[in-house]
Amino acid sequence: MARNRTTVDREEKRAEILDAATDLFLTNGYEATSMTALAKAAGIATNTIYWYFDDKDALFIEVAERTFGESLAEYGAQVLPTLVDRLLWLVTVFERLNGLTATVHARARVSPSISTWHDDFHATADRWLIHQARQHLAAGANHTPPPTDEQLAAIPRIWSYAIEGMVVHQLSDRERRQVCETLVRQLDAL
Amino acid sequence: MARNRTTVDREEKRAEILDAATDLFLTNGYEATSMTALAKAAGIATNTIYWYFDDKDALFIEVAERTFGESLAEYGAQVLPTLVDRLLWLVTVFERLNGLTATVHARARVSPSISTWHDDFHATADRWLIHQARQHLAAGANHTPPPTDEQLAAIPRIWSYAIEGMVVHQLSDRERRQVCETLVRQLDAL
DNA sequence: ACCTGAACACCGTTCAAGT
DNA sequence: ACCTGAACACCGTTCAAGT
Numbered sequence: 107m108a109r110n111r112t113t114v115d116r117e118e119k120r121a122e123i124l125d126a127a128t129d130l131f132l133t134n135g136y137e138a139t140s141m142t143a144l145a146k147a148a149g150i151a152t153n154t155i156y157w158y159f160d161d162k163d164a165l166f167i168e169v170a171e172r173t174f175g176e177s178l179a180e181y182g183a184q185v186l187p188t189l190v191d192r193l194l195w196l197v198t199v200f201e202r203l204n205g206l207t208a209t210v211h212a213r214a215r216v217s218p219s220i221s222t223w224h225d226d227f228h229a230t231a232d233r234w235l236i237h238q239a240r241q242h243l244a245a246g247a248n249h250t251p252p253p254t255d256e257q258l259a260a261i262p263r264i265w266s267y268a269i270e271g272m273v274v275h276q277l278s279d280r281e282r283r284q285v286c287e288t289l290v291r292q293l294d295a296l
Numbered sequence: 297m298a299r300n301r302t303t304v305d306r307e308e309k310r311a312e313i314l315d316a317a318t319d320l321f322l323t324n325g326y327e328a329t330s331m332t333a334l335a336k337a338a339g340i341a342t343n344t345i346y347w348y349f350d351d352k353d354a355l356f357i358e359v360a361e362r363t364f365g366e367s368l369a370e371y372g373a374q375v376l377p378t379l380v381d382r383l384l385w386l387v388t389v390f391e392r393l394n395g396l397t398a399t400v401h402a403r404a405r406v407s408p409s410i411s412t413w414h415d416d417f418h419a420t421a422d423r424w425l426i427h428q429a430r431q432h433l434a435a436g437a438n439h440t441p442p443p444t445d446e447q448l449a450a451i452p453r454i455w456s457y458a459i460e461g462m463v464v465h466q467l468s469d470r471e472r473r474q475v476c477e478t479l480v481r482q483l484d485a486l
Numbered sequence: 487a488c489c490t491g492a493a494c495a496c497c498g499t500t501c502a503a504g505t
Numbered sequence: 506a507c508c509t510g511a512a513c514a515c516c517g518t519t520c521a522a523g524t
Contacts (some may be wrong), residue, residue, distance in 0.1 A: 112487080119488095141517060146397060151490050153518075182298035208401035211464045214397040215325060228465070260478035263471075267461025270455055274401045275418070279455075288486075295485030295522065302491060303507080343500075343507050352498065439521095 122156050123148050126171045132202070136166055136209040154156050163217045168224075170210070173203055189242040189293075192263065193286040201275040228266065235262035239293060246294065253296045265289060309469060312346050313338050322392070324384065326356055326399040353407045360400070363393055373458075379432040379483075382413045383455065383476040390463040400462050418456065425452035443486045455479060 126147040130139040141162060145152040159165045177199040186192045200207055214221040239261050243252060268289060272282050316337040320329040329351060335342040349355045376382045380383040393411055404411040429451050433442060458479060462472050 108413075112371025114523070118489095137402070138406065140515080151519090153490055153491085156433070157488065172300070173516090193298065205402070205405040208317035208398065208405065212327070212395070212402040215398065217326065257481075259473045260471075263465075263467075263475055264458055264478065267465075269459045271453065271460060275453075277453075281450075285450045285453055288447070288454065291447075292482035292486065296482065306506090330496080332496090342498090343510090344508055347507065357501070 113227065114160075123150075123155060123158055124165075124168055124172065127165050128172065131166065131169050131206065132173070132204050135205045136162075136213075160219075163213065163219050166206075166209070166213070167223050167259060170203065170206060174227075175201070184286075189238060189290050190236055190283070190286045193269065193289065196269050197282055198271050200269060203273075207270055231266055232262040235265050239265075242290070242293065257296055261293065272281065304349075313345060313348055314338075314355075314358055314362065317355050318363065321356065321359050321396065322363070322394050322460070326352075326403075331368055332421045350409075353403065353409050356396075356399070357410065357413050360393065360396060364389070364417075379428060379480050380473070380476045382428055383459065384472060385474055386459050387462050387476075390459060393463075405427065420467070421456055422452040425455050429455075430482065447486055452485065480482065 123144075126144055127139075130144055130147060141155060142152050143167075145155055155165070159168075171182075179275065181195070184195070186195055209225050210220060214224045239258060268285060272285060277285070308343060308407075316334055318333055325483060331345060332342050334355075335345055349358075356388070371385070378383055395443075400410060400414050400460070404414045420466075426448065444465070458475060462475060
């Protein structure tokens with residue numbers, strides 16, 4: 107029916123704009139990408155973007171969500187035996203987003219939409235990290251006594267801040283491994 | 297002599313502009329502060345700023361340097377007996393810079409001047425943090441064997457990323473203390 | 487419903503002209 | 506040497522007008 111046909115077309119057009127935005131945001135950064143340049147890459151007038159998206163921030167959120175989604179899908183297809191490997195993999199996921207991590211933190215202070223998205227993102231990330239920590243500790247089983255929930259509470263924060271910091275400060279592979287190994291060694295020693 | 301008189305006047309005028317910039321950057325943020333608003337606050341024409349400073353980034357660097365300098369001066373006048381207290385104090389120093397930490401990371405990707413300043417800043421911070429860690433370990437003296445340099449190498453990075461993360465993500469006092477206590481407990485356990 | 491040309495209210499920065 | 510009015514080349518966003 108016509109209703110359905112239209113909906114499909116709309117999604118296709120949205121996807122085209124998102125493709126261009128993803129490409130430009132990841133290669134040139136958010137601030138360096140103007141709506142005009144984005145429209146030109148998508149082959150439409152600048153203001154047409156506003157018929158499909160609320161504003162530039164909304165575009166950014168969808169780009170970030172899409173990129174993270176793709177990365178998480180790849181995770182299932184991989185074998186990352188150790189916790190150190192899994193943390194290092196997370197760093198590469200964030201690195202793919204290039205300067206977007208710094209952009210999120212800067213824009214979260216002025217944009218309510220990006221701020222709430224950022225909060226949700228960290229809530230999800232924290233759950234994943236605490237799960238990884240528990241799994242790692244259970245596999246080791248060489249500690250007496252096991253750390254309490256209270257003691258583990260700060261772990262996902264320290265880890266996510268470390269991951270963001272490594273990406274933002276562009277550490278080398280060697281330095282990253284050193285940091286991740288220290289993080290895991292410190293968890294074991296807790 | 298006239299030479300000297302002129303130099304003094306110039307420094308005074310620079311200081312006036314810096315006062316206005318510090319006030320506006322810290323309360324409204326870097327991006328939200330336009331050169332026009334800044335000029336109005338300083339009581340001069342917008343383009344006059346460019347006779348005293350290269351560009352907006354140069355202004356930012358001087359504001360950041362000045363604010364950190366003042367905070368470090370206060371450090372000497374305080375008594376912070378434990379390492380946890382010292383880390384928590386560092387968080388409040390960064391917090392005073394409001395959203396400027398996120399701005400530094402975002403601008404460092406596009407501005408060479410801010411990038412090199414940022415690198416220098418972290419080099420200094422790393423030396424201070426590693427000194428604090430060593431001092432703390434020496435005071436405790438209840439570990440066998442003491443951690444090697446290799447093992448301590450990642451500590452200043454983990455700490456500075458955690459401090460930046462706590463400020464950027466606006467943790468509560470309680471959460472901050474929890475993170476800092478965990479960081480120190482993990483150092484002791486190393 | 488979809489798309490656009492033109493305009494709006496900005497932005498950081500430059501430059502010729504003043505004193 | 507110091508300061509400015511006016512302009513430059515942008516920016517994200519809006520809106521009336523088209524189809």
